[in-house]
Amino acid sequence: MTLHIDPKHLPEAQSGPRRYQMLIDGKWTDGEVGLEGERVSPGHGVLVSRYAFGSEGDVNRAAAAARRAFHRGPWPRMKAADRAAVLLKTADLIDARREEIARLDALESGKPIAQARGEVAGAADIWRYAASLARTLHGESYANLGDSMLGVVLREPIGVVSIITPWNFPFLIVAQKLPFALAAGCTAIVKPSEMTSASTVVLGELLMEAGLPEGVCNIVLGTGPEVGAHMVTHPSVDMVTFTGSTRVGKATMQAASATLKKVAMELGGKNAQVVFPDADLEAAVDAAVFGAFFNAGECCNAGSRLIVHKAVAADFLAAFEKRAAKVRVGDPLDDATKVGAIITPEHLKKIENAVVDASADGASVAIGGAGLASGAGQYMAPTVVTGVKPEMAIARDEVFGPVLSVMEFERVEEAIRLVDTTDYGLSAGVWSKDIDTAVTVARAARTGTVWVNTFMDGYPELPFGGMKQSGVGRELGKGAVEDFTESKTIQFHRGPRTSWWVDG
Structure with a gap:
């Protein structure tokens, strides 16, 4: 591109x-x-x-x-x-x-x-x-x-x-x-x-x-x-x-x-969106794309980790990639642009290196993965990395770019463990129509904010900040x-x- x-x-x-x-x-x-x-x-x-x-x-x-x-x-x-x-x-x-x-x-x-x-x-x-x-x-x-x-x-x-x-x-x-x-x-x-x-x-x-x-x-x-x-x-x-x-x-x-x-x-943050099979999957896909690529991922609150149930993982990722392909990357002064430029050439290189390292660790780059030729400025393609394991750097460290790491789970306890496997504790999202499931994850997550069936909404009346580092x-x-x-x-x-x- x-x-x-x-x-x-x-x-x-x-x-x-x-x-x-x-x-x-x-x-x-x-x-x-x-x-x-x-x-x-x-x-x-x-x-x-x-x-x-x-x-x-x-x-x-x-x-x-x-x-x-x-x-x-x-x-x-x-x-x-x-x-x-x-x-x-x-x-x-x-x-x-x-x-x-x-x-x-x-x-x-x-x-x-x-x-x-x-x-x-x-x-x-x-x-x-x-x-x-x-x-x-x-x-x-x-x-x-x-x-x-x-x-x-x-x-x-x-x-x-x-x-x-x-x-x-x-x-x-x-x-x-x-x-x-x-x-x-x-x-x-x-x-x-x-x-x-x-x-x-x-x-x-x-x-x-x-x-x-x-x-x-x-x-x-x-x-x-x-x-x-x-x-x-x-x-x-x-x-x-x-x-x-x-x-x-x-x-x-x-x-x-x-x-x-x-x-x-x-x-910093390494924030997760957890998607259960009973979620409104269309809404969750939209929020996951938004969370990963908003502000080109240069956001402490970015939803840079997707933790999705194995029962719906394949369909969810297919829908995610289809929607991500429609995200417009381009001139920041264009009203139609959704993802703008990366802050410096050095930071773009850092993001690209994080994706290269993830591939070397055994993960797969499903879409994107590199900077985009533009003629002026520096831009990064929206990127999805699959096959991520919790011990990988891409799952634990803040990339601060439009890069989504994908992990899968089967049990609620496993999802909670994955949410908390980083040193960060800023925010998380949980997607489920079951109130018991949503409350269980929200109460257990060691993060300062948890969104339920939404992501990255903010109001002056609500406190904002993180736990851990x-x-x-x-x-x-x-x-x-x-x-x-x-x-x-x-x-x-x-x-x-x-x-x-x-x-x-």
Whole structure:
């Protein structure tokens, strides 16, 4: 299969890329030492963005600004209703610039433009949900401690939060963190991926337009070693929230432990969809194709493992392959595209090598298995690997590409064991019309989310996060704002107090 990608229609191919600066203390700025970065679109092979990159000195400036804004500025002391108003205004501004933001994410990450539009709309919805939580955040009181004592538990903002986000969902994932930190009254330093920074910079513009005080949200662009590492270890930072690979997450936790910062980690996944013979097989096939190939498989929640009952495996795979053949791979800016580009040539090679290794281990490549010739950018064919054994790397390790590994089972207990044979525990899906079967698998699976007769639906009201090596903590849900707070206990005593000191 050969794709025909023509980048000549891109404005960036004619007039050149836009240059983006950092936001520190309410001002747009270059880095102290003049570092620069640039991004070539993975779908078009054209330079689409230039950035002013930061370094340790810029992190120091941002941390100082965030600390001043927290201790001296109005944000933590504002009425919750006033903070909520800023978040709601931000959501409205996101909606107004949805097409622009979606296009930036499609250009820089390679995701399909139609999908990017949905993510931007979803991000606006999350900002509105966070605004509602700002007004409902509260503590507790205890009037049951005796006549002379009253206990009050306050929820106070934790302080300065470092927010580090990945390249695969540039605008959506920052929305799963920043608005909840702001709703709690925190200040923040945000570092997007150095490959997909543009939409986060636009978010900074929207926050300023919405009335966010200077220094409350600072955006520092750059690489992990130059910027991210210093955000994790900086003594003025009270909490780190990170989304990315498990390998980098472990290093981040270790670095943050030196100053005992609170950490929240949303990491990798090797997620299974389990299909029983009594399932709605047509719906399950559609969900399995979606789960495997959505965002070109570059998704921590991807349904990268199919665990299907032997009684229906042959028919299910035939139907899957027929539907997968209709999945349109192509130009991310084409509204009809379902699978866009792979983030970098190096990552494409890594995905291809994982499939080659699986073949060497004894698995079979049923469809796909290699990159697609395109003329510009880099693309991967939707791939299905069958005959997979649970001990194989392809069954256990996160490939982060459009690759589905297929395993078969006969008993419920065997299916549950296969779900849990990885170090990850982010999500899973189970397909069965039998409520006993569905509940049994859902309760037993060691994952943070289990979908029953659906896959990868998401709502701001529902917590998201993983077990085992898929992360620490949860995002979204009614507790999301509380995660950015500390509890403070205050005890009030009235009347005479019995003296501890006894004369004589």
